[in-house]
Amino acid sequence: MVKDPKPGDRNALAQGLFSNLLNPKTGAFFVTVMPQFIVAGDPSIRLVVMVAAFEAMLLAWLIAYGHVVSRLGRSGLGSRVRLFMTKLTGVVLIGLGARLAFERR
Numbered sequence: 001m002v003k004d005p006k007p008g009d010r011n012a013l014a015q016g017l018f019s020n021l022l023n024p025k026t027g028a029f030f031v032t033v034m035p036q037f038i039v040a041g042d043p044s045i046r047l048v049v050m051v052a053a054f055e056a057m058l059l060a061w062l063i064a065y066g067h068v069v070s071r072l073g074r075s076g077l078g079s080r081v082r083l084f085m086t087k088l089t090g091v092v093l094i095g096l097g098a099r100l101a102f103e104r105r
Contacts, residue, residue, distance in 0.1 A: 020058075 020026060030051070038047060072078040 016062075 034047065034050065037050060070079065
């Protein structure tokens with residue numbers, strides 16, 4: 001049996017960077033949200049600083065999120081949370097299906 005090699009830090013960073021840069025949702029976010037903060041005649045450095053601030057907040061959030069999920073996955077609590085979320089999702093989907101089935105047109 002061949003083990004999958006663990007990605008190194010550089011590979012993980014490159015994968016995350018390209019995933020973020022090529023994500024169409026990121027482009028849609030900047031096209032729709034950023035123009036309201038930019039006024040005609042503003043220096044381009046303002047946009048660069050705003051994008052850098054957004055990326056710094058995103059990086060901090062993703063690092064914290066990854067840390068919590070990783071620790072939760074290694075603990076016994078992680079399996080209980082996963083089981084609870086699976087059951088909750090099933091109940092919600094059954095409820096939505098029942099609502100749709102009994103909806104009057």
